Amino acid sequence: MQQINLLLASLPDGILLGFVYGVAAMGLTLIWGVMNVINLSHGPIIALGMFGTYLIFNKLGVNPYLGLFLVAPIGLLLGILIYTVAVHRVINAPHLSSLLATFSVNMIIIGLGTAVFTTSPYNVDFNMGSVSLGSTTLLGTRLIAALAAIIATGSLYLFLYRTRPGKYIRAVANNRAAAELMGVPSSRILALSFGLGTMLAAISGALIATFFPFSILSGGSYELKSFVIGVLGGLGNPVGALVGGLALGVLEAVVPAFMETSWVPVIEFGLFILVLLVRPNGLFGAKQ
Amino acid sequence: MKRTLFNLFALIMVLSLMLTACGGGAAVETETPVVDAPATDAPVAVTDAPPAAAEEITVTIGFTASQTGAQEVSSKRQVNGFNLWMNQVNEAGGLTLSDGTVVKFASQSYDDESTKERVQELYTRLITEDNADFLISPYSSGLTAAAAVIAEQNGKLMITTGAADDDTYKQGYTGVFQLYTPGSLYLTSTVDMLKTLDPAAKIAIVHESDKFSTSVVNGLQPYAESQGFEIVLVEPYASDTPDFGPIINKIVDSGATVVLGGGHYPDGSTFARQLFDRNIGIQFIGILVAPPDSKFSELGDAALGVTGPSQWEGKATHTEAEANALGIEWFGPSGEEFSAAFEAAYGDKPTYHAAGGYTAGLLLERAIRNADSVDSEAVKAALDAMNLFTFYGGIKFDTSAEAHGLQIGHSMVVIQWQKNDAGELVREVVWPADVATKDPIFPISAP
Numbered sequence: 001m002q003q004i005n006l007l008l009a010s011l012p013d014g015i016l017l018g019f020v021y022g023v024a025a026m027g028l029t030l031i032w033g034v035m036n037v038i039n040l041s042h043g044p045i046i047a048l049g050m051f052g053t054y055l056i057f058n059k060l061g062v063n064p065y066l067g068l069f070l071v072a073p074i075g076l077l078l079g080i081l082i083y084t085v086a087v088h089r090v091i092n093a094p095h096l097s098s099l100l101a102t103f104s105v106n107m108i109i110i111g112l113g114t115a116v117f118t119t120s121p122y123n124v125d126f127n128m129g130s131v132s133l134g135s136t137t138l139l140g141t142r143l144i145a146a147l148a149a150i151i152a153t154g155s156l157y158l159f160l161y162r163t164r165p166g167k168y169i170r171a172v173a174n175n176r177a178a179a180e181l182m183g184v185p186s187s188r189i190l191a192l193s194f195g196l197g198t199m200l201a202a203i204s205g206a207l208i209a210t211f212f213p214f215s216i217l218s219g220g221s222y223e224l225k226s227f228v229i230g231v232l233g234g235l236g237n238p239v240g241a242l243v244g245g246l247a248l249g250v251l252e253a254v255v256p257a258f259m260e261t262s263w264v265p266v267i268e269f270g271l272f273i274l275v276l277l278v279r280p281n282g283l284f285g286a287k288q
Numbered sequence: 289m290k291r292t293l294f295n296l297f298a299l300i301m302v303l304s305l306m307l308t309a310c311g312g313g314a315a316v317e318t319e320t321p322v323v324d325a326p327a328t329d330a331p332v333a334v335t336d337a338p339p340a341a342a343e344e345i346t347v348t349i350g351f352t353a354s355q356t357g358a359q360e361v362s363s364k365r366q367v368n369g370f371n372l373w374m375n376q377v378n379e380a381g382g383l384t385l386s387d388g389t390v391v392k393f394a395s396q397s398y399d400d401e402s403t404k405e406r407v408q409e410l411y412t413r414l415i416t417e418d419n420a421d422f423l424i425s426p427y428s429s430g431l432t433a434a435a436a437v438i439a440e441q442n443g444k445l446m447i448t449t450g451a452a453d454d455d456t457y458k459q460g461y462t463g464v465f466q467l468y469t470p471g472s473l474y475l476t477s478t479v480d481m482l483k484t485l486d487p488a489a490k491i492a493i494v495h496e497s498d499k500f501s502t503s504v505v506n507g508l509q510p511y512a513e514s515q516g517f518e519i520v521l522v523e524p525y526a527s528d529t530p531d532f533g534p535i536i537n538k539i540v541d542s543g544a545t546v547v548l549g550g551g552h553y554p555d556g557s558t559f560a561r562q563l564f565d566r567n568i569g570i571q572f573i574g575i576l577v578a579p580p581d582s583k584f585s586e587l588g589d590a591a592l593g594v595t596g597p598s599q600w601e602g603k604a605t606h607t608e609a610e611a612n613a614l615g616i617e618w619f620g621p622s623g624e625e626f627s628a629a630f631e632a633a634y635g636d637k638p639t640y641h642a643a644g645g646y647t648a649g650l651l652l653e654r655a656i657r658n659a660d661s662v663d664s665e666a667v668k669a670a671l672d673a674m675n676l677f678t679f680y681g682g683i684k685f686d687t688s689a690e691a692h693g694l695q696i697g698h699s700m701v702v703i704q705w706q707k708n709d710a711g712e713l714v715r716e717v718v719w720p721a722d723v724a725t726k727d728p729i730f731p732i733s734a735p
Contacts, residue, residue, distance in 0.1 A: 006534075006537055006538060006541055009541070010533065010534045013531075017533075121553065127565060130567060135541075137566050137567075211565070212530045212558060213561060215554070217356075217357070218530070252531065252534070256534035256535065260524060261535055265526065
């Protein structure tokens, strides 16, 4: 009974957090799905999103959620810049080349971030209150973050399926050569895709900063979660990534109800390996 | 094929990052040796002036600093404290031994990136390539345990500061000397205070599952129970835990009125923030390491009322009169002089981590003076015989074979973040009562 109470208390938290994990994972899987690039700069960009919120709130005094309208376009432009400078030239080279290119970007961002911000933890002293429902306490910041994550997912879905550039992205993801023959400007579309992936990473970081302290190194753990979600959910499929994020969030909330919290990574990654072995295409039947 | 490649890569990433996590925090690679030498006014004369034709020797003190990674905040303060001592001694002309030899000090340090692997590699380098004469520990018990093995294997004497775990001093080492109050005693004074505030309190112990914090809990739990407290929850967590939500739900479910535990700065500040955000009606919070740091006030109202054990506080610094009353030798500057010099050098009030770094140097200085030599064995004998009082407090080492080098002369205070008349967050000493600057806030006010 005690475990059930704990479960009920923790489950909403896990679900809310899962939405944000889902947004982070969407960025990674979108880039992989469209251009077969494993973006190792994903984690540091999440961290930059966190610092975006910090600077916007602590230095400019702007509400962190309004700040998203600044973080998102900066994330998009940063992604396009990274693609243009580091990825475009190696896009047709073996996977190792793009892997090393994004790893270099990862190291550059961490190096610059360490020089500017050090690796000290930062905190956004922002509180949206909480709502108590029986044994459950829902934090306002997490509720709004989940809402923002849903809006971001919906917007991405609409963009991919209802707009011309979105259809171009899907066309390039399906068959780049054929898309080029149909007049799709593939280089620009690849840059846009990378930008969108980076934008989603920055948005997730900006949302996470409203409830967790962070440092320039904090993005690493969310990048890792994004890989796990990428396996659980779908490649290039935003809804699959969101569902994968929810699954991970729920797992992190449920496990501590039954055992010590330090067992969470053991269960999490044990399940991850199990999914790889049993359903390598992911639990949610991701599209190729 | 595409999916398989992604899965394979994701698997490699997960495994490698899990292995990294087991070894410590992630950090930026750098091997640049660091010589930190801030200019100071050296207001405290700690040495005699050297005679005109004296031979001058330079003693190299080696250590690693966590310039990046999880231990950065506290480690930097510790190094600043040590550098302040070294600069003051050198600017005052060094130490003069009875044969006229003038001893000056130089430091050699590297960024250990808060990882044990780097610590072992770099301490080996400090000993074998840089020929360090004496060693100071890195910050944190885990890193120090890794460094102590190397120091002992190579017969180098190491003063440890920022390393409270008891176990390191129970390995049979003979050349490792601890400055901090041992971890097993870290929260006992908090329990003593709690007994005066609410003897019927129900305690939840939530702690980082690392060497230091586990050592603290190993001492805390039996002590609290011996004082009649009911421990309703003991919950360890991983060092990089970002979300304390499920743990806080467990605290609520346990019916605890008091939360004790934490670990180091990053997790401790995160835990405090989330306890505040959830407003679960906890009456007393005692967290390790993070609250005594001035950076903790960046949490805003989440810091209010949080207590933490401190090795030293400027507001309750130890004095020469205290040493005289105890009949123990006094050495070094007063707490006020140390604080003024530190603020002049770094523009920030010193925390206990900085005081520990300074006192590590002060301790080595006193031992060299007592030994009248820089010979390692002579200095070691002087440390074994030492019973000293400084602004940091008492310093005396266990010399038994079972726990050689363990600190047995130093006691701690408890601080709490309160608001002053201007509404600013300030750190007040709330225990022991005879040195307290304010009464403790209890129960802590609801936000």
